[in-house]
Amino acid sequence: MINQPKTAETHKQRGSQTASPSIAEGIIVGDYRFLRCIGHGSQAEMWEAVHCDDDSLRVAIKVFDLNNVKNWNGFDLLFNEAATLRELSIDGVPRYHDFISLPPMFFLVQCYIDAPSLQARLDNGFRPLPDAICDILRQLATILVELHERDVPIIHRDIKPGNILINDDNRVWLIDFGIVADDLQESSGSTMAGTVGYMAPEQLVGEVSPAADMYSLGATMAYLFSGVAPGKMETKGLMIDLDKYLSDSTPSWFRQIIADLLNPYPEKRLSSARQLLRRLENDRKLTQEELEATYGVSTNAKSEREKRRTTVSVERRTQDNIFDRIETLKERKARVERLKGMISGFGTLILIVLFFLFLYYTRGK
Ligand SMILES: Nc1ncnc2c1ncn2[C@@H]1O[C@H](COP(=O)(O)OP(=O)(O)O)[C@@H](O)[C@H]1O
Numbered sequence: 001m002i003n004q005p006k007t008a009e010t011h012k013q014r015g016s017q018t019a020s021p022s023i024a025e026g027i028i029v030g031d032y033r034f035l036r037c038i039g040h041g042s043q044a045e046m047w048e049a050v051h052c053d054d055d056s057l058r059v060a061i062k063v064f065d066l067n068n069v070k071n072w073n074g075f076d077l078l079f080n081e082a083a084t085l086r087e088l089s090i091d092g093v094p095r096y097h098d099f100i101s102l103p104p105m106f107f108l109v110q111c112y113i114d115a116p117s118l119q120a121r122l123d124n125g126f127r128p129l130p131d132a133i134c135d136i137l138r139q140l141a142t143i144l145v146e147l148h149e150r151d152v153p154i155i156h157r158d159i160k161p162g163n164i165l166i167n168d169d170n171r172v173w174l175i176d177f178g179i180v181a182d183d184l185q186e187s188s189g190s191t192m193a194g195t196v197g198y199m200a201p202e203q204l205v206g207e208v209s210p211a212a213d214m215y216s217l218g219a220t221m222a223y224l225f226s227g228v229a230p231g232k233m234e235t236k237g238l239m240i241d242l243d244k245y246l247s248d249s250t251p252s253w254f255r256q257i258i259a260d261l262l263n264p265y266p267e268k269r270l271s272s273a274r275q276l277l278r279r280l281e282n283d284r285k286l287t288q289e290e291l292e293a294t295y296g297v298s299t300n301a302k303s304e305r306e307k308r309r310t311t312v313s314v315e316r317r318t319q320d321n322i323f324d325r326i327e328t329l330k331e332r333k334a335r336v337e338r339l340k341g342m343i344s345g346f347g348t349l350i351l352i353v354l355f356f357l358f359l360y361y362t363r364g365k
């Protein structure tokens, strides 16, 4: 265990000397000071940290330590996640900031999102109403439109409540891009990656396509409506037996959407995020009254959308602002380093000149 070294340099030295170095509160790596561990995975730890020059710049850092893993798969995952996040600048996905290599440790720095995971909230008794579930699904579908409709689609492959962050206003972020794949890998994809219960049947045999993410979305929705994790649900053939888990309080249109998302055959599945958004808009409009009658909830969709739009744009500005400020600090540091380099180069030059002058005068005498 490292005893709170004060600088990255100290950390670097200790990292290479200690058999099993690990991060602790107060450690400084690069420009960031570690505050607290916010999550443990089998391969990496997630930490909250702040920028050393500005405490208000909060980041989340995924730490991978070659000394503390049974195999090096996690290394690949971290690089894959870093490469993907670096490409993305969309609402609902934390912004990439930095990747720091201090072998045997590696650090992926991203924007800190002040929200627990959906899994953590479900574990604490969160039981959203259909209207809120619809809103969560709409936000996730919007993120998937961005990912799936890129020139080379990005497929997340591990959508589940543990990889979704959700704040008190039910604003949603998708995280953990370690096992993302691009559509080009379809023909060669043979490794199984994902979480049992959320994985589409074709994903079990390594097929990669946007439809697999849509299945995971369906499984997540079934969990939200029933409170039962999909891995524990009984199946009828290849299909989750939804009748057993979705009570009559689940609006019929929503039940149909979930069934269409969970269709075991990708070609028959509701497999396009954009199509799902359209269905949510259209189907929901038809049953507004049904919802209000059943739950006594005013779905006042327009004002909800307005509210969401405002929070999304504030959130986007916050992420952009943090990103810009970190970039400015980086540039300032780089300028100082360049200046230092110039000064030391100039100093060396003066020393050389002085040395030759000295030689010249001593020889002259
Ligand atoms: N950008 C972030 N901001 C705040 N917390 C985060 C962020 N990313 C992840 N977390 C927290 O860390 C946990 C683990 O992150 P995740 O990327 O899913 O790692 P793992 O690969 O270990 O599953 C999440 O469940 C969440 O609570």
Ligand SMILES: [Mg+2]
Residues within 6 Å of the ligand: 041, 162, 163, 176
């Ligand atoms: Mg995860």
